[in-house]
Amino acid sequence: MPDLLLELFSEEIPARMQAKAADDLRRMVTDKLVAEGLVYEGAKAFATPRRLALTVHGIPVRQPDLKDERKGPKVGAPEAAVQGFLKATGLASLDEAKIQSDPKKGDFYVALIEKPGRDTLDVLADFLPVIIRTFPWPKSMRWGERSARSGALQWVRPLHAIVATFGPETEEPDVVKFSIDGIEAGQTTYGHRFMAPGAINVRRFEDYEAKLKAAKVVLDAQTRKDIILTDAKQLAFAQGFELVEDQGLLDEVSGLVEWPVPLMGSFDADFLSIPGEVIRATIRNNQKCFVVSDPKTGKLTNKFILTSNIEASDGGKAIVAGNERVIRARLSDAKFFYETDLKTKLEDRLPKFEQIVFHEKLGTQAERIKRIERLAAEIAPLVGADVEKAKRAAHLAKADLLTEVVGEFPELQGLMGKYYALAQGEDASVAAASEEHYKPQGPNDRAPTDPVSVAVALADKVDTLVGFWAILNAAKSAISGLPEKGIRYPLADSEKLPVDLLSFFADRLKVQLREQGARHDLVDAVFALGGQDDLLLVVRRVEALGKFLDSEDGKNLLAGTKRASNILSIEEKKDKRSFDGAPDAALYKLDEEKALAKAIDQVKSEAGAAVAKEDFAAAMSAMAKLRPAVDAFFDKVKVNDDDSKVRENRLKLLNEIRSATRAVADFSKIEG
């Protein structure tokens, strides 16, 4: 079956957009093929800086014919209905319709409509231009003469040529005939911009890929990456060094070249006095080059690897020399920044924060730092950190934001703070907190472990969270001024802490517990108790509850409690009242009632005491004692007694079961 080859040849496509664009092209074309009834065997898309290409193989030459039966009006139906039917089906007269008999409804007309399948070549010519015109580039543009007209083609950068062929392997393929904004689809593409710029005539994917390779274009991004990685490693290895691998940089660089040629250059070893991260950031971000390390020391060496787009006629000498000059200038700047930074103590930078607004509603950075200091001091004892160190660490943690190096490379914030803190002789924990307090950056990042870092990290995050929460809920006067006052930790002071912030925490906790495999309904059951402002206790409670419910006692107690709840809610509805209040012992008629009342009292006090000691396992064991009494009660006692006083008393007793279990969780929220 025939194959499709499509290439869109343009000016340089941004590296970061290439992979997704190739994927979008494949998806859009193959989805459309399938929608048109054309099932294909396989498809693969490619991107280079100057082209998007797609091959789809095994496409039928024609769409299948479609047969459709359309039911019409009854024989003898009014003229209007008949005319409507003819119009809708395209029949000239009723003679072209069949008559079908239905035993119940009688005779009626049926139209047989046959829609012959179209040639795939024509289908492609119809939809390819639509895909090109509606292609989802993150940003696209107009260009040239035609950009003055409305509806001009938009593409990521000017589009110059389109290859579109369709045909079987053994024959000369057809060109898919279409044109967009004056660009005629055909069989011509172009080779490497500098090394083989001439036109190339292509027929199908196999000769396309081969001819491009001969014209110094490696079509497949993965192949380009492999070449860069292998050659770069080899270059480093040959000198006894090791390439510092960098997947993000490799992805980017492979999108900047059609013919990758890695080359090695070097810089003055004096620059190695700058922290390695700064050298790497300079060389990577600004120059898109790899750095190289010495396996003996594990540190960077004064080498770098660039990826050229040409095989230069001088073997790359001029390219290496040029890149070395740029890198020298860049590293001079970086060294100057670093050395300038070292001349000012971190605390001497702080007054500047008074001029810098953190957020218009949350005041200046200086105010924020003061809040974090105060919070860190309060948190320190709770996490086992030295209070003075925590305060000092919080005092300095943000200061590197005002340094030259961080101004140049924002991604080095924190890390530079650590270097500068160590350089001015700060305690190691205090220095480490500059870097660590930004962690974790997401649910999968490592959390800080040094207590001083933990205290500062928590203080920073709590301040940010409470502050921005207050902004989001600015209308709610109850919480205004909260960040200024500072809040207590743990998040216990629920009079001050807004309820919806607590429920935000609850939601976050639910997500986290769920990811760890806990049941979200148990989390709900615990939060439903209200007043659950201590996240650690919530977690412990959920764990204990989970264990209890896995046991036989737990399952039965849950069933019994649910049964009690169900009966109660039915009767509450019936009587339009609730059955709160203590039952009257004088109205107990059966032993099972008395036994249950006794068990409830006992469990309430035992479980309550255990909860007070935060011993949830013990609270659950106490709960277990309730089970035989509940089971026996339901076994022997008829709740809806004829005596309305007795009935009411029994319902109150059921209500007591519910309230007893609430010592540990709201059982009604538990599923199953």
Added chain:
Amino acid sequence: MDAIPPHMRPERSFQGLILTLQRYWADYGCVILQPYDMEVGAGTFHPATTLRALGPKRWNAAYVQPSRRPKDGRYGENPNRLQHYYQFQAILKPSPPNLQDLYLKSLAAIGIDSAVHDIRFVEDDWESPTLGAWGLGWECWCDGMEVSQFTYFQQVAGVECAPVAGELTYGLERLAMYVQGVDRVYDLNFNGRDGAERVSYGDVFLQAEQEYSRHNFEYADTAMLFEQFKMAEQACRKYLEAGWRDGGNQRQHLMALPAYDQCIKASHVFNLLDARGVISVTERQSYILRVRELAKACGEAWVHTEAGRTS
């Protein structure tokens, strides 16, 4: 063409480089203009780009534009940062289909051979918040050094470009340092001569860099500048308002250029105030917005002038 004498060669002479580029673009058919006679932050501010990029009429021009970036002054101590430097600007409307090739040939003309140098088009979307302008394009790299900006204007002064113009901006000092093989801008050979006849970039500009850095960072009269900003803003609005005429079936504007001069003025005064550090972060945004409003109003006026309108 006559053989170029050694002192005129782009790889020996800063002025030789400029003359070569001028000649190249003149040869292509561009109008070669002289620098605009006002302080601007970039070649784009020249009305030959900002305003001429708007409207349907064909426009091909090239010129050198001295560009002032008060904040970038380093008292002459940094090897490549200057508060005053030269940009070479080419603007072609509509953008020709072979603009990239034209650009590469211009590099060849100044001695950058694409057989030994690694020339790259690296994504760089251009946006000028003060001009209400944006475009897509690249920074052009030669052996890892950015030597030009290449932009297809999509919108300028708040007006959609129809057709789109292509803009090429060459950083002349950087290019010259590259082709002359010099690491410090002040060491550039300016006139291409040797010995006693040699004039360096430093001979011409070092003192100016020192004096203007002093001025920009320490002494620029901020009270006067604040006043000038206000005056320029008011004058711009006044001229814009006075320029509108109802002529026949369409509105006309008769003073877009003088009004735009005041917009340029306001923009430069803002840059000076910014360098003096007297504009806070929040105020900064509002100043930029005020200049943008002027630029947009000028753009709107321009497309109602003879050179800017449809017919």
